Amino acid sequence: MKTTALNAPDEQTSLLATLQQAHFRVAMLMVLALGFALTLAALMALRASAQHNLQHVARSIAYATEAAAAFKDTTAIQEALGQIASQESLAHAHVLDAKGAVLGQYQRNSNSLLNTVGDRMVSLLLTQPTTAAVVFQGKQIGEVRLRGDGSSFVWFLFSGLAGMLVCLALGGLAMRQLSRRVRRDIMQPLQALIALTHAARQERSTQSRAPASKITELHQLGEGFNALLEEIEAHQTPLHQESLSQTHLANHDSLTGLPNRAYFRRRLTRVLQENQTEGRGLAVLYLDHDHFKSVNDRYGHATGDALLAEVAKRVRAQIRDNDVVARLGGDEFAVLLTPLPNVEDATRISDKIIASMSEPLPQRPADRIVPSLSIGIAIYPVHGQTAEQLLRAADSAMYRSKTQQRGRHLISNTEVDTSDLRESLQYRQPGRQK
Numbered sequence: 001m002k003t004t005a006l007n008a009p010d011e012q013t014s015l016l017a018t019l020q021q022a023h024f025r026v027a028m029l030m031v032l033a034l035g036f037a038l039t040l041a042a043l044m045a046l047r048a049s050a051q052h053n054l055q056h057v058a059r060s061i062a063y064a065t066e067a068a069a070a071f072k073d074t075t076a077i078q079e080a081l082g083q084i085a086s087q088e089s090l091a092h093a094h095v096l097d098a099k100g101a102v103l104g105q106y107q108r109n110s111n112s113l114l115n116t117v118g119d120r121m122v123s124l125l126l127t128q129p130t131t132a133a134v135v136f137q138g139k140q141i142g143e144v145r146l147r148g149d150g151s152s153f154v155w156f157l158f159s160g161l162a163g164m165l166v167c168l169a170l171g172g173l174a175m176r177q178l179s180r181r182v183r184r185d186i187m188q189p190l191q192a193l194i195a196l197t198h199a200a201r202q203e204r205s206t207q208s209r210a211p212a213s214k215i216t217e218l219h220q221l222g223e224g225f226n227a228l229l230e231e232i233e234a235h236q237t238p239l240h241q242e243s244l245s246q247t248h249l250a251n252h253d254s255l256t257g258l259p260n261r262a263y264f265r266r267r268l269t270r271v272l273q274e275n276q277t278e279g280r281g282l283a284v285l286y287l288d289h290d291h292f293k294s295v296n297d298r299y300g301h302a303t304g305d306a307l308l309a310e311v312a313k314r315v316r317a318q319i320r321d322n323d324v325v326a327r328l329g330g331d332e333f334a335v336l337l338t339p340l341p342n343v344e345d346a347t348r349i350s351d352k353i354i355a356s357m358s359e360p361l362p363q364r365p366a367d368r369i370v371p372s373l374s375i376g377i378a379i380y381p382v383h384g385q386t387a388e389q390l391l392r393a394a395d396s397a398m399y400r401s402k403t404q405q406r407g408r409h410l411i412s413n414t415e416v417d418t419s420d421l422r423e424s425l426q427y428r429q430p431g432r433q434k
Ligand SMILES: Nc1nc2c(ncn2[C@@H]2O[C@H](COP(=O)(O)OP(=O)(O)OP(=O)(O)O)[C@@H](O)[C@H]2O)c(=O)[nH]1
Pocket: 255, 288, 289, 290, 291, 292, 293, 294, 296, 300, 301, 302, 303, 304, 305, 308, 329, 330, 331, 402
């Protein structure tokens, strides 16, 4: 199947990181812009109000000191000025005569950092000092000149800044909440889809389905994807089953259900490869029914078939699960015993197989058709190193058995004594000394 791989850009980032970054930037920009605009507007309002207030204080001082100023009574001026100024937030205030000479003055006592910063701010916001004319009998005889205390401006700015920081913190919390929702509602369904795509492509797994999503578009995407998986599954299942049954047919005998010769040979070859590296022994038994043709001839082909199936069943019952019994064809079977710790095991199992044939065929009790097998045994590595050599050795042992005494077993190459075989096997088993 042709696959189309996208060229990934040099720098890739996740959707969640992109959304988080975008949310963060928008939230910060909004808080800063809003905070700046609000602070500026409030500062302008504060400036107008302070200007108005200071004008009012200057006029009060001018009114309170007009008589004293007319008679140049500096003590009275100082007293009146001190009384009013101490109740207001003033940095300093002066009462001057018409020629600009100072008749009375007030100076704020404290000169803290807050006052210094405040005075700077006041001189920036209100460039000129606030003035009011001192009028006596309709004639201007002097002037009041004063400057407000700027500490309230500083407090205002501080509280504005604090407000902005609180807003930033709240914005951060809101963003975290939003990012959780994005993760839950968008990222998780998308990640589930990615996992499904991966499973379908890499492991050919089409059983899992995309979960439902709260987001309409993602839900539709999931539904579409599920429909696609169902189509693939519907298409794949018969193909898969067909291929399984074809594989089974190619490897098994339909009458007995046992593996066939090709399978046996492959399996033996594989086990031999493993045994060569691990030094373990194995045995191949070659089984042939005695006078099977006469059963066919006398009772018919169907009875012959039933006899073969019964023999297969009985042989299978005598061996371990990991041993293999196969039908090689006609009335011939083979057994692979692996691993084989002792040579005696091969003869012992052959005896058991032969003994299991003693009962007549249950389908035809009246006829007393009793199965009978001749068995040839070949041991690896003594009688052969390959599947071919071992099968041939076991076959010729079986043939010799037939010619000598049917219904018995014989080990290949009668010159080899079983004790020699045992020694040979032990020599090859790992961890054992000869
Ligand atoms: N019923 C049946 N018979 C089969 C099947 N396949 C082969 N045969 C027959 O099995 C018989 C095998 O006979 P042989 O093994 O040659 O000879 P035998 O009669 O067993 O004689 P010995 O092997 O010398 O004991 C032949 O007659 C085949 O036609 C099968 O699937 N079903």
